[in-house]
Amino acid sequence: MFVLNFFSATTWTLLALAFALLLLYGIWPHSIFKKLKIPGPRPLPFIGTLASFRKGLISFDRECQAKYGDVWGLFDARTPVLMVTDPEIIKTVMVKDCYSTFTNRRLIDSLKDKSHSKQEQYPQFVAPYSLDVVTSASFSVESNAINDPDDPINTHIKKILNFSLWPFFLLMVFPFCGRLFELLRIELMPRLSLDYLYNIIKSFKDQHGPEESSRADFLQVMKQNEIPETDIKSEHDQPSKGLTEREILSQALIFIFGGYETTSTTLTYILYNLATNPDALQTLHEEIDAKLPRDAPLRYEDVVGLEYLDQVLSESQRLIPTAPRLERACKKTVQVHGLTIPEGTLVTIPVHLMHKDPRFWSSPELFRPERFSKDGGEEVNPYAYMPFGLGPRNCVGMRYAVLTMKTVLARLLQNYTVETCKDTVIPIEFNWILQPKTPIKLKFVPRQ
């Protein structure tokens, strides 16, 4: 009674109305899949089915597929997410209708000197190594992250990648919070680090000399196609060719981020799979010893010719895909194989499920590189295997990443063998966003 007297009847009515409206806002989009008779777990107001991630992405997706089949609906807060494991629907979304309907993803406004003797290591060198490679190949800048743990580029990238998830979560539930974040000066990513990287890439670009004397790296190619910012009249009236300075710098940043963690994480999983599968490692050592000259520089043709290494890469990426899910935003309501996909839905492919689905793979849980052999391997369904994505929006860095990984593995395995040690967690335990709960620890032993 005391509480009721706190406000007038009118105020209570307004409060109840506001609460009802807020609740309605929180549940409004959640009926969409029910109307379309698409099954799925029951969403909660505001957060949708996000709470189910507590179980971990792998087991949650697996549980849903077992319960609902090849198509089910989830809600990332208020955004409808259509999960699909049917290869025909995947083909239409990722390839056939990519340009017309499913164009974009979600938008939110030295090895030798390091181990002389038998010792335990985490494959920690792989992230700085991939950074050094990307800055050298893309910008002709020789960074030294592999030998210098305090290398500023490396430090700033790590700060950016370790961003907190909660502002993103808040934006999913309340998209209009973007303006509030601006007013409160809440940054989604550390502004200082982003500014540092943006400015340093600008200085790389400014240092690139005249065309004829420069290496034709990624930055040079973009610089040759630079147009003034004033050529952009509006967002919808864009010149058909050319990039402004801002676009060049943003693309360069995307290149660094696209390749940094992905390449190093994938390399780490490959080393882990080799350490836990000594037979495959033995076969790979034999191929490397037979095909590569020992004390000569590696040539492109030598690396490309390492076929078993290719199979190891493919199989490792099948067993532990670095990107566990792919997504495309549906920009207009369409019918795909009898299924209505409403505008605004995120079509999502649980890659990790496709890669282990017994309908497409024999003994999917086993690490068997030979299944990717050109003669005598398994027939791979292209819509059930997608470590670098699928269709026109797949990974632009794929060939480059494969070459980088093959080069580092070939050189490393010429000189070392990789083994598990007492601290290796087998199998790897993943957290809810499919990252290893603890760093992967392996032992590198110099070869005789």
Ligand code: HEM
């Ligand atoms: C093993 C290493 C890598 C893996 C596993 C990987 C994986 C992926 C995946 C799964 C996608 C999404 C594709 C899709 O949605 O269909 C992607 C996109 C992308 N990747 Fe990679 N990537 C790797 C290395 C790289 C490297 C080295 C670069 C750049 C030098 C790069 C640049 C990009 C870019 C720019 C995109 C966006 C493409 C677009 O939106 O059109 N990636 N990558």
